Amino acid sequence: MSNMSIKNIIFSLLLCIGFVSSSNAQSGTVRGYVYDKETGEPILYGNVFLSGTTIGTNTDYNGFYNITEIPVGEYILVASYLGYDSSRTEIVIKDKGFVNKSLYLEAGGIQIEEISVSAARTSARTEVQISKISVSAKQIKALPSVGGEADIAQYLQVLPGVVSTGDQGGQIYIRGGSPVQNKIILDGLNIYNPFHSLGFYSVFETELIRNVDVFTGGFNAEYGGRVSAIVDIKTREGNKSRLGGYISGSPFMAKALIEGPIQKFKEGGGSTSFVLTGKQSLIDQTSKTLYKYAANSEDVGLPFFFTDMYAKLSHVTAGGSKFNVFGFNFNDQYNDPAIADIGWKNTGVGTSFTLIPETSSLIVNGVIGVTNYDIGIEEDGQDRRSAIKEFGANIDFTYFGNESEFKYGIGLQGMRTDFDFTNPFGINLSQVQNTTEVSAFLKYRRKIGNLIIEPSIRVMYYASQTVFSPEPRLGIKYNITDKLRFKGAAGLYSQNILSTSAERDVVNLFSGFLTGPESRVEDFDGKKLKNNLQTARHLVGGIEYDLLDNLQINLEGYLKVYDQLIVVNRNKLSASESDYALETGEAYGAEISAKYEMPKYYIWATYTYGFVNRDDGNQVYPTVFDRRHNLNLLGTYNLDKKGDFQLSARWNMGSGFPFTQTTGYYNNVNFFDGVNTDYTTSNPDDIGIIFSEQRNGGRLPFYHRFDISATKKWFFSKYTGIEANISVTNVYDRPNIFYFDRLRYLRVNQLPILPSGGIKFFF
16 A cells, blocks of 8 residues: 555544544433324434524434534433424433433424524535435426326436436436445435436336435445435335325326335334336337337337336334345336347345444444346447346444534445456456445534535445455535535546447447456556556535525536546457556546526526547547436426426527547458458458547537426315326427437437326225
8 A cells, every 4th residue: 555545544543543433511311203193204404402592403304413522411402394294302311321212293284483584405404415415205206207106217317517418318417427436325225227228218217216315426425336426316215104106197108106015104103005006118019009209119109128126124113223124126128229228127126224322422324235137238249248236244333422422333245247248359357356445534514603524535446356445525515694604525536347339439328347457557658557447536626506485596616637547448359468458547527506496487508618629549539428418307396285287397498419420331251261362353241431530529519409298187085186287309300310320321310209198006
C-alpha cells in the first residue's frame, strides 16, 4: 500500500474521530416510529418534536425518528404530518435513559402546528444531500404513464444528469457513467440488468416502492463497488390491516398484486404481512393489431416480452424491529429476426432486518442474499452468453447524537462470472472466475452551527486482484441564509466489474459482465498496471435556493475523472493480442433544476449541459452517450382536491448522440486456405465496413418527445374502485432515430405515436 493511501486513511479516520463528541450534561433519548393509525403504514418524513421547545427531527423513509441529548425532564412529544391530525403523548426523560415511543396519526384535517417548515426543507438544512434525489411512488405516478403504467424507468429519465438511449434498449447513463458503472440495488441486493428491452419499463413494481435514492455523484462511503452512481430502491411491507390488491390491464401489459396481514396490525403491537405481485407484457401480441405501423414487420409486431414476479414476507415487532424475507424472478425476451434474439433472467432471494435494542442508542441493519443473472443472444449468427452469480452479506450500525450521526459497517460479496463471447472476427473470449470482495466503511455527519460536514471512508479488498482500495470521501453543506445553501463533495471510487457493451453502438442489446482479469493489463506505454480496477475521482459543488416557500432551485457542477477503465478488446484480430485494453476518461458539466409544488400543481424542470470523453491511447473521443444538452419539463395538475383526477405531461429534448461515420465498404474474404486462398476468384463472405478514423466523430439528429396522460379514480366503497388511464406517447409523432443499418443503408426509428389506455380494479 502506498504512503499516499496510508495518509488518506489516517486523515479520514482523524476527521471521523475528531468530530465525535458527547455531552456531559444530564440527558436522554426518545425514539420510535410514526404510523398511520388505521393501516400501520409508516409516515415518511413527518415532523416529530417536543412541544414548547426547538428540539425536533423528521422521520426517515421507514417512519423512524430519533431525538438524542434531551435535557432530563417531562415533555409533550408531538408528531404531525400534512393531512393528518397531530398525535401527542407525555414522556419523561431520565439521565442516560431511553424512551421507545411510537406515535399513531389519524387521517383528518390539515394541521399546522408550531412548525411551519416542511420536512423536505428541514432535511435540506440538516443533511448534505449533494447529487442526491429521493423519489417516492407518488412522484413516479405523477409522470405521464406510458401505456397506462407508471414506472421508475420513466422517472429516472427525467432526473438531471441522467441520459437514456430512448424507447428501446433499456439503458441509462448517469453523469458520464455507463450502465455497468451504476449500482442498482433492490432491498440491499444488486440487480445487474434492471430495465427491460422496452425502455419504458423496469423490473420494479411502482406500487411496492417505498423510496428511491438516486446518487448521481459524490456519494458517501456507505456505498461502494461502482465508480459513477447509485440507485437504491427500497420496497414497502404488505398491507398490515386488511386483504387488498389490484388487477390491471393495458395494451402493454397485465399486472396483479395481492397483499394482506397474517398477524393484523394493532396500535402498540406487532404485525406480520405478505405481498405478492406479478406482471406480464402483452405488447408482442397486441401490437400486431393495434400498432402495426410501429413494428418492423407485421409478423413480428413489437417483439418485447417480459414477466416479473416479486414476493415479500415481513414481521414488525412492537418495539419497531423488522424482519423481511423476499424473492424475485425477472425475465426479458427480445426476438426480432432482423436484429437479434436476446433473453435474460434475474433471480434472487434475500432476508433483511432492522434491530432496535431497547436500552441502547445503537440501530443495526443487515441484509443477506443471493442473486443470479443470465443473458444470452444470437446476433448475426454469433452466440454469446454471460452469467454472474453473487452472494452478499452486509451489516451496519448507526449511533444518533444531537445533530449528528455515526455509522459504520462491513460487507462481503462472493461472485462467479461465466462468460463466452465471439467477436465479429471469429476470435473467442471466455472467462470463468470466482472472486470475493470485502468492504468496510465509516461515516460521520455533524451539524455545527450553519455548517454540516460528512467525512467518510470506505476500504475495499478485491481478492482476485489482491488489492486494497482505500477511498476517503467528504461532503459539506453551509447554510448561508435560511433560504440559500452551498454544498460540495469529493471522493475516490473503485469497482472490479466490467461490461462487454459495444462502444460503437448507441443501443447495446447484449451486456455481458466480467470481473477484472487477474493478469495485468498494459498501459499506453506498454507497462503493466499495478492493478486492473476501474477507478474514478468525483468533485461536485452546488447551490440550493428556496426562491419561494414552494419553489426550490438547485444548481450543481460536477467533474468525474476516470483514471483507469479496463475494457474488453472487442476488435481483437488474433489470439496473441490481449483480451483487454486500458482507457481513461472524464465527465463534466452543469445541471439546474427548478421544482414548484402546490396542492394542485407540480412542475419540475431540469437541464443538463455535459461532456463525456474517453482516451484509448490513440485518440480522445466522445462516448456514444455523450449528450451535450438534455432538457426535461414535467407537469401535473389535480382536477379535484383528493387527487383522484390527474393530468400529466412531459417533454424531453436532447441533442444527438455521437457515432462513428462510415467512409466506405469492402468485400470481406476469409482466408480459410491461408496464403493459398485465391482472393481474385473467391466469393466474398460478406460486406465489410470501413469506419472513419475519428471515433464517434459524427452526431445523430436531436431527440425530442412529448407524452401526456390522464388518470381518474372512481370509488365503490372506501377501499374498492376502478382507476382508468389514457395516454399518448410521442404525441406529435417525432421520428427519433433508433439506429442506422449501415449495410442496408436503412434508418430505423424509435417508437412512433402510441395512444393507449388502461384500467385497474383495486380492492
